[in-house]
Amino acid sequence: MAAVSVFPSPAELGAALARSVADAAAEAVASGGRFTLGLSGGSLVALLARELPAALRAAPGAEPSRWLLAFCDERLVPPEHPDSTGGAYRSQLLSQLPRPSPHVLWVTPGLGPEETARDYEGQLRRAFPGEATPRFDLLLLGVGPDGHTCSLFPGHALLQEQNSLISFLEDSPKPPPQRVTMTLPLLNAAKALLVVATGASKAPVIKRILEPPEEQREESESLPAARLRPRSGRLWWLLDQEAAKELRIPLEKCP
Numbered sequence: 001m002a003a004v005s006v007f008p009s010p011a012e013l014g015a016a017l018a019r020s021v022a023d024a025a026a027e028a029v030a031s032g033g034r035f036t037l038g039l040s041g042g043s044l045v046a047l048l049a050r051e052l053p054a055a056l057r058a059a060p061g062a063e064p065s066r067w068l069l070a071f072c073d074e075r076l077v078p079p080e081h082p083d084s085t086g087g088a089y090r091s092q093l094l095s096q097l098p099r100p101s102p103h104v105l106w107v108t109p110g111l112g113p114e115e116t117a118r119d120y121e122g123q124l125r126r127a128f129p130g131e132a133t134p135r136f137d138l139l140l141l142g143v144g145p146d147g148h149t150c151s152l153f154p155g156h157a158l159l160q161e162q163n164s165l166i167s168f169l170e171d172s173p174k175p176p177p178q179r180v181t182m183t184l185p186l187l188n189a190a191k192a193l194l195v196v197a198t199g200a201s202k203a204p205v206i207k208r209i210l211e212p213p214e215e216q217r218e219e220s221e222s223l224p225a226a227r228l229r230p231r232s233g234r235l236w237w238l239l240d241q242e243a244a245k246e247l248r249i250p251l252e253k254c255p
C-alpha cells in the first residue's frame with residue numbers, strides 16, 4: 001500500500017520533498033558511500049530548484065558530491081533547448097549546488113532515439129556494476145492528467161517492456177514526441193519511488209489511481225502511474241490539497 005501525504009500548497013510540499021531527498025541522501029551516503037537519484041522533468045524541476053539547495057545546506061551529511069544523478073526520462077532535444085530536462089536541471093538546480101558537483105549521467109545528444117536509449121542504458125549498467133537491474137536509492141516522479149509517469153503513457157507498448165532498462169518512443173502524446181524513458185522494471189526495482197502531484201488538474205487521475213471505484217479498478221490498473229509497485233521498495237505519493245481533493249481515503253495531512 002502506498003503512503004499518501006497531503007500538503008496545503010506546493011510550497012509546503014516542495015519543502016517536505018526537499019527535506020526527504022536530503023534525508024535519503026544523508027542516509028545512503030552514510031550507509032553505502034553514495035546516493036543514487038533519478039529525476040523527472042516537468043514542474044518537479046522548479047520545485048526542487050526552489051527548495052533543495054536550502055534543504056541541503058541544513059543537511060551536511062547529504063553530500064551532493066557523493067550523488068549519482070540520472071534522468072527518469074528525457075526529451076530528445078539539444079541540451080540547450082528549453083524542453084531539455086537535463087538542461088533545465090543544469091541551469092536551475094545543479095548551478096545552485098556546492099562544488100564538487102554530483103556525478104550526472106547525461107543523456108547523450110545527437111543520436112537517434114533507439115541509439116540514445118541503448119547508450120543511456122549502457123551508462124546506467126556501468127554505473128551499477130554487478131546489478132542486473134540497477135536499484136536506485138530514490139526516483140522522483142511526476143504524473144500527468146492522463147496517468148502517465150516518466151514517458152510511459154497509457155496504452156503504449158512501452159508498458160509491456162520487461163527487459164530493457166531504458167526504452168524510447170517517437171510518438172509521445174506530451175510534446176516533444178521523441179523521448180527516452182526508464183521502463184517499469186527499472187522503476188519498480190528502486191528502493192523508493194516518490195510521486196509528486198500538484199494542482200486540480202491532477203485530482204481526477206489521482207482518484208482513479210489511488211481510489212478507483214470497484215467497477216473501474218481494472219481500467220485504473222492500466223494507468224502507467226498505477227503500475228508503480230516497487231518490488232521491495234517504498235512508494236510514497238506527495239500531493240497538494242488541490243490534487244488530493246477527490247480522495248476519500250484516510251490521508252496524512254501535513255502542515
Ligand SMILES: O=C(O)[C@H](O)[C@@H](O)[C@H](O)[C@H](O)COP(=O)(O)O
Binds near residue numbers: 042
Ligand atoms: O519529462 C516529462 O515530461 C516528465 O518526466 C513527465 O513525466 C512529468 O513528470 C509529468 O508530465 C508531470 O509533469 P507536471 O508535473 O509538469 O505536470
